[in-house]
Amino acid sequence: MWSAYGGFTLDAMGVQLYAFILPTLLGLWGLSGSRASTLAAAALLAGAVGGWAAGSLSDRIGRVRILRVTIAWLAVSTAFCGLANSYNEFLIARIIQGVGFGAEWAVGAVFLGEVAAPAARGRTIGAVQSAWATGWLFAAATTSLALWLLPANLGWRAVFFIGLLPAIWIFCLRMRLHEAVDHGRSARVASWHGIFARPMIGRTVRGTLLATGTHGGYWALATWWPAMLRIERKMSLGQSTVYFAALVGGSFVGYYLSGWVSDRYGRRVTLATFASGGVATVLATTLLPLSPVAFLILSACLGLFALGIYSSVGAVLIELFPRQLSGSGLGFCYNLGRGLAGVGPLAVGSSIGSMGIAHSIGLYVTVAYALVLLATVLLPETRGSELGTMAAPG
Template sequence: MDTETVTGRAPAGATRIERLDRLPFTREHRRLLVGSGVGWALDAMDVGLVSFVIAALAITWPDDIGSFGFVASAGFLGMAIGASVGGLLADRIGRRQVFAFTLLLFGLATGLSALAWSVGVLIALRFVVGLGLGAELPVASTLVSEFAPPRIRGRIIVILESFWAVGWTVAALIGFFVIPTSDAGWRWALALGAVPAVYAVVIRLGLPESVRFLESKGRIGEAEATVRRFEESAGVPAPAVAPSTVAEVPAPSAPARLSGLFAAPIRRQTISLWIVWFCVNFSYYGAFIWLPTILVASGFDLVRGFGYTLIITLAQLPGYAVSAVLVEKWGRNRTLATFLVGSAVSATLFGLASAEWQVIGAGMLLSFFNLGAWGALYAVTPELYPTPLRGTGAGWAAGVGRIASIIAPLIVPALLLSASTTVVFVLFAVFFIIAAVAALGLADKRGKSLDEALDQS
């Protein structure tokens, strides 16, 4: 992953964070990345399944079709709350604890959703699922960011985000092979979403807690043991002198952490970041949650519509790959803005598409650029905040974004009835452009330590 020659040996008297930042990418980094990434993929699988379930429910429960938008939006309402509360808890009780609990919560709730006997019950359970999903994503990216070597931190976070494409592809495969098999196919699909409940146990026992968080809580022995675990993985000898202690930093209250997001010089970053998160969520979930349904409504049968969705989904992976390279070459903000402009062009082309090859081609372009933008967005978000605010900042940015993901699935059906697919996707393009402009205002900490102050000049 990293072609630089890095010894990983820190000078005498180096702090734990300096020792950690000087390490090359080791098997412990890989273990953390994959462990967190599998949880991320399971999240994506759950969210992706909803789009296929909604399309199937339109056939199973046709009398309730007007309520199906609430199935998606209830989950996103839960995600908005979960992201906001989860971020606060991550700065209070730890990243790993929150990560494991949220996986358990949404895994169990998804399994129970398979037993839903009405749309109302399904909506209620999707809200609970959303609580877990919303908290897990920003917490996972924060945890991995705090361990990643600075010179490749952005690339690692984009790779973490690329697990989303893996999970969404699994959802598309389930949608293609499982859901159409019977009237109860959607129930079997949701039952598979209970897998995260088992994986949560693995997460809790296997992943390290953030060294920065441990030091802020005065848990020096645990912090030192974690750094040594990573140093040993890199073959770095133990420090010649006893490491210095770090005094516990009293944790600010939740209101203080929230107000801290708008203190100088962070205020401008928070506002720009929230705009990006809101606009990207609006366009992404407005498009992809309804994509299978839009294809079926356009005249494709259920299996064919799901098949096209699967093909379109596969284009997410090269989008992440290119983004992973560019975030370290061009920087976070330029890469993010570029992919957002590409998303706007792709959304417009999709809205104008009529022939099958045009639908698939424009859809693949939209997947490529939109998910590449997501990778860059997750890379830049934790970098904008200091350790005591990092979980809160990432969580609340995601929470604000989820407000848009609540709104979009509700208004898309109304827009499709009153206007056309072209109008809807041009609207998405406008939101992508607004996000691109806001992205250029974000600071770029490429290659810098997370603890370096923001340069607002």
């Protein structure tokens, strides 16, 4: 459990550092909105490849072996970002980082799904998924501290090296991990393209739709929210950190609440409730003239809905597929959805000139959560499903 929590924390921190150093890079490098969005989208698109490839490979040779590789890849590639001296170098580093970013969550989530009891799978995934909020908070805190202590041209680089030592500790923990099931037997009947065979293709499409909507809403927020606080709301670095901490604090509650509700009342009810709540709160925070106190409270509510929904998404994607296809299925749906969601940050960046950051966020997050609601109608209820095996096609 701790190796998964630690890995998810570094995963979140490493990829989210970009959003927090973005206001600094906009000034130092003179990045346009479209170029800044491309750097965000590149990691997401690379994550789609890394997640599917790692998930498929883990179906064949086991989750633990892949998890040892992903944590090392993630730490080293994140450090590469801090060495970039030009836009093109940073873009390449973000692509390499994105591969490890997608692989770590995809394989880690399936491993958790295999060790968790079916009746508590939502709560188990929710508890470990809260590591994303921990990593997000670490990214905000370390960036604020580095930019306060160091010159801007050094501070933004320093933050990308912070995860190296924790990664060594997590790697050592994973050297003592054992597989939850024997994957050697499954590998003889499973195939990476089994998720596209007739019995599975419908679930693959619906799972991808769910992941695209969930990621689309989150990444539009995560990429541009810090910049919106600093640029449009004219907050200082310290003030923006407080408001962002409220959003992250709300997400902690959301992860646990979503996991509990999904185990008790079902995945579909939870998805619909959290997506609707996300739409309501993002429209309120981006369209209404709120007082500082009201904005702070609604920021926490936005974090609860926008991040909490992931606890249910992870459980659904694990339960949609038989065990010998779960790595490939979750890896493909979750990470292709994340890759497609790269359109969100790009769309926000291209709309800033005409709509402003806040209104652009509100529009594209609403569209994304509408996709989640559509997917919820189409998906079967999977609460309490056993991760059984079947004669996997192809």
